Amino acid sequence: MNKDRIIGALLLLLIAVAMIFLTISGAFGKKEPMVEEIKEEQEDENLIVVGFSQVGSESIWRTTHTRSLQEALSKENGFFLQYSNARQKQENQIKAIRGFISQRVDYIVFSPATEDGWETVLTEAKDAGIPVILVDRKIAESESDLYTTWVGSDMTAEGLRAGQWLAYEQARRGRAEAELNIVVLKGTIDSTSERGRTAGFEQIAKKHDNWHILCSESGDFTTSKGKEVMAQLLKRYPDIDVVVSQNDEMTFGAMEAIREAGLATGIHGRITIISFDSVKEALELVEEGSINCDVECNPLQGELVAEVIRKLERGEKVEKEYFVEEKVFTRANVKDYLDERLY
DSSP: OHHHHHHHHHHHHHHHHHHHHHHHHHHHHHHHHHHHHHHHHHHOTTSEEEEEEEOOOOSHHHHHHHHHHHHHTSGGGTEEEEEEEOTTOHHHHHHHHHHHHHTTOSEEEEOOSSSSSOHHHHHHHHHTTOOEEEESSOOOGGGGGGOSEEEEOOHHHHHHHHHHHHHHHHHHTTOTTSOEEEEEEEOSTTSHHHHHHHHHHHHHHTTOTTEEEEEEEEOTTOHHHHHHHHHHHHHHOTTOOEEEESSHHHHHHHHHHHHHTTOOBGGGSSBEEEEEEOOHHHHHHHHHTSSSEEEEOOOOOHHHHHHHHHHHHTTOOOOSEEEOOOOEEOTTTTHHHHTTOOO
């Protein structure tokens, strides 16, 4: 009887070992196509290898910007793209760029978290002979020899357009000389968009002695921070006339805080809202009348980046800057563009 039990136990053990072996073999078998596919792409010398470090994914605008680059720099278009999300941290971008350098990519593309602090890592890229293309945001002017070209929006011009619209609107309403209390929700401090939009708007504001910028606070380009800062500003300044919010995500949060304070915005409210980026959700609020003006920042920059790289591949000279086209949206013109807005 004991002998039969021993034999039965051994048979069960052999069956279990066989099943484990088959499971492991099956698992490895499933991974082989993925390994072969990656190997095939890496061995294709016709593909232009690009390392792309995105600053983050903090907004609809940013995810659209990322998708634009990914679609334009696809394998079908002759590129092999290595993508890294820095999650708003400069140290993550520096690490990613160093990784691209070690992998000997053909080009490095990145949207810098801030304008300063890139000299060391970009010098490493330059020494390695890898051209660097900035997108959307810029770095300090003193480091301009460390990158090949830049593709994006004229942020200072965007700030100017916001100020010019406000001056026009005040004159149209017969309030050109009226006292105006303004608060500004800034984006990430020292980013190109924050610096440019701030400088452009202030350039117009300085021409109007009756415009009073009560406070400028960073909402870090996020909805939650925009709401938090706006709630604080409403308590500190009960007589706000205009909110200049440097992106739509912060605007959404600010408008929520304003509503919770029992106030209204837009053409039928007490507080005028000027926003930036012009994502579809914001443009719908422009059509509704809740946002007065939205200055476009065009995220569809991928095709222009791809074209610049192709020029460099052909040995052609490229410009130091390339600007995408942009508009200013109000209730008067927004209906003409809403249907075609994809983001």
